[in-house]
Amino acid sequence: MLRFLITKFAQMIPTFFGITVLSFAFIRLLPGDPATLLAGERGVTPERHAELMALLGFDKPIWQQYLLYVADVLQGDLGNSLVTRQPVLEEFFTLFPATLELSICAMIFATVLGLPAGIIAAVKRGSWFDHTLMGSALTGYSMPIFWWALILIILFSTPPLSWTPVSGRIDILYFFDQPTGFMLIDSLLSGEKGAFWSALSHLVLPTIVLGTIPLAVIARQTRSAMLEVLSEDYVRTARAKGLAPSRVIGLHALRNALIPVITVIGLLVGTLLGGAILTETIFAWPGIGKWMVDSISRRDYPSVQGGLLLIAGIVMIVNITVELLYGLINPRIRYRR
Amino acid sequence: MSLLEIRNLSVDFQTAHGLFRAVDSVDLDIAKGELVAIVGESGSGKSVSMLALMGLLPWTAKVTADCLAFDGRDLLTMAPRERRKIIGKDMAMIFQEPMTSLNPCFTVGFQITESLKTHLGGSRAEHRRRAIELLELVGIPAPETRLSAFPHQMSGGMNQRVMIAIAIACNPRLLIADEPTTALDVTIQAQILELLVELQRERDMALVLITHDLGVVAETAERVTVQYAGQQVEKQPVESLFDDPHHPYTAALLAALPERATSKRLPSIAGVVPGQLDRPGGCLFNPRCGFATERCRQEVPVLNRGALCHYPLSRGVPQGHPEHQGEDA
Structure with a gap:
């Protein structure tokens, strides 16, 4: 280890x-x-x-x-921003929680919907559900993020619906300390009435926009991994034990299908941080994506270099974590180490 | 009343070229504690008929039968939930490939206790005790430590023993063993067979042994069913089958046994089992049969002296065959 x-x-x-x-x-x-x-x-x-x-x-x-x-x-010094004169490291970690919050929500959105959808599509292979899902997944995967964001804004943020706000993390009338940097948690801690709902409603559209591609990828990967696993002998053994289908599929098959799914989820973290740049710019989300775009247009060399380096570092750490997870899921990998 | 009663069981698979009949009107009765063998080449529908009984076929398979009853209860009309209470408990099955039949992600202990938990209830400590007992029973040394082992840490023979332990965990009254020794070393094969037969005798458990090894049949079974291309071509008690096979296919299979060979070259049956697209008219065995006549190519045979044949053999002589007139046994 x-x-x-x-x-x-x-x-x-x-x-x-x-x-x-x-x-x-x-x-x-x-x-x-x-x-x-x-x-x-x-x-x-x-x-x-x-x-x-x-x-x-x-x-x-x-x-x-x-x-x-x-x-x-x-020596741990990423330099100072040419524009704000603040240390890059400090600026990055002030803004990073916003991006992290958005990325986590997008990942949860993608996994919570994508995993079950992929499983159902695999179990009901060839059904209308399967065809519809795979068709939509392809569409979701191929859609340009900014276009998808604009469509959603036109649909849900403008009259007649006007359900969600279009920019920022929270309504301007709320003001409170941010000990964690995560708006959902901080708004709850602040105890201000309505703050949490405001934060949540600001998150909805960016989450959907950022989570669409991961959702499509996870659904497709889960489906193909499940299809492979469902024809394995041990799935037949599980059925021969008289186990309920939910247990056969959700435990015996899924556990084996998770390895490729976890792998793409890990790889998606990189895509997600890349996607965050567009999503944050469109929704004026004060995270590192927007900060990077601003830094590039100001030719703020230290900020761009430092930002890229930190994002790359995070992606690498995520990938190592994923490899550690393999062992947790599959004992054959654990014991080989 | 017999424990298992199968009447006119057929299984059709939906394929790109239409329906394919993998099992064709199979009948089978098994009494309590009896050992019956089903033999035949690959593709003869042995496994499929038993998988149909267990309800383990994919949804592309269409199972029909006049009667498919276990202990007097019809499995076909039963709700899936009710059927699952029988499967894995009163009726269990072990498979050909022990290395892939166990789930690689779970420990041996988990996979054994899962059956106990599902069908019998009880506490964790009881399950553990019973699992150790079962592993001991199937001849696994140091059962306590084996409980936490994963399938990939054990040999094929050990895994097959674990499969047997899982199958007999809830004291089934019928165990179906689908070529349980095919994937194992010859020395291990004998041990596993011995174990199965011993369990069958001690527990008064009926055992269906699916195999293509006639040597195994001779040593273990009481009755034998020979299947060819999805059809039952012959049914006999084991001694009389070896002594006097009635169907030319059975006779050819027996002649191909090394211990029965008389010439230097081992006799074989030319050709292969017909598939979906090359099914012959008349008797399905006619293209490979040494006695086939025009009648065999035209007319579908019916059961005749326990064999599905127009000219069933008696002491090696086809009865009523035009070229063998007057050669009575």
């Missing part, structure tokens, strides 16, 4: 360096530079521009800049 973790973390090191190189290089490949953008519409004289670049440390040769950056990162 310890050896497994050490190996996994060792494997993360090259990935980590790869990400520093890519994030460092890509943001600099974009036209424009921070000094010009900081100066704003009035523009800046070439002398002042050079002065600013020197001040920010961007006058040095590129390899020197990179080495300095990596040296800082290794």
Whole structure:
């Protein structure tokens, strides 16, 4: 177990360096530079521009800049935002709970609907339910997120329905401390009347939008994994014991079908954080997705680099957790370690 | 009254080319504590008929029968919930592949106690005690420690013993063993068979042994049913079947036994069991039968001296066959 973790973390090191190189290089490949953008519409004289670049440390040769950056990162310093002058790490973790809350809700939405849907489709293979579900899953998977978000907003957030708000995490009239950073929990803790419902109604549409692709993927994966498992001999054995179908399918078959499903759920976390960028921008959700987009358009090099690095780190940790889960679900994997 | 009564059981599978009849009007009676063997090649419908009895066929299978009664109760008209109370309790089944028949995700102990919990109730401690007792009974050493083992940590023979333990957990009155030794080593095969026969005798449990190994049949069974292409072609007590087979197919199977071989080359039956698309007219065995005549190719035979044949054999001579006139046994 310890050896497994050490190996996994060792494997993360090259990935980590790869990400520093890519994030460092890509943001600099974009036209424009921070000094010009900081100066704003009035523009800046070439002398002042050079002065600013020197001040920010961007006058040095590129390899020197990179080495300095990596040296800082290794010491746990991701630098300060060029715009807010705040440490990147601090900004990231102030905003991250918003993204995390949205991602968790989207994942719960996708799993709670996708898993049973996939199971039913597999059990009733070839039925109208199966065909409808697989058709909708393909549609859901292929839909552009921003288009889907706009359709939902037009349907549910504008008259005549006007059910849900379209932006932010909570109504502006609520104001309270946020000890956890999770609006649902904080609004409950605050004890303010209606705050929780306001937070919840703000979450509905972003959750659906962000959860649609994971929902489609989970449903399809569950269906195919279940189809494979349902024809296994041990499922027949379970039925031969006289067990109820719910137990045969929900315990004996599902437990074996979970491995591929957990794998895609793990991989989806990466997609989810990527998808969050679009979803957060559309719904003005104050999370890291929106922050990243803003940072890119301001050429805020340290923020973009730091943000990418942290997101990548989170995805890697999720993947290791998934591999640990395999062993929990399937003893054959546990004992091989 | 017999424990199991099957009359005119047929199973049809819905396929891309229409209905395929895998089991064709099979009759079977099994008395309490009796050991009956069903033999036949692969594809002869042996397993399918027993899976139909257990209700384990996929939904694409259509099961019909005049009577499918266990202990006087008709299984076909019974509600699924009622039927599940019999299956796994009074009527249990073990399968061919022990390595894949146990769920890899659960311990041996869990899989045994699950049956007990479902059918008998009782406390966890009782289940545990009974599970240890069962593992001991089927000859697994150190049963206490084996309870927490997973199937992949044990050998095929051990897993088959666990399967048997699960099957006999609720003291069934009928055990169906579907080629229980095919996937095992020869030395283990004998042990498992011995165990099954011993359990059958000690517990007065009826045992249906599905096999294609006639040697096994000779050693264990009391009565034998021979199946070919979904049909029962012959039914006899075991001694008389080996002594004087009536159906040419049975005779050919027996002739192919190494211990009965007289020439240097082992005789075989040319061809294969007909499938869905190459079913012959008349008798289904006619393309492979040495005695087949025009009548065999045209007319469907009926049961004649316990064999589904126009010219049933008597002491190796086909009775009433045009080319064998006057050759009475």
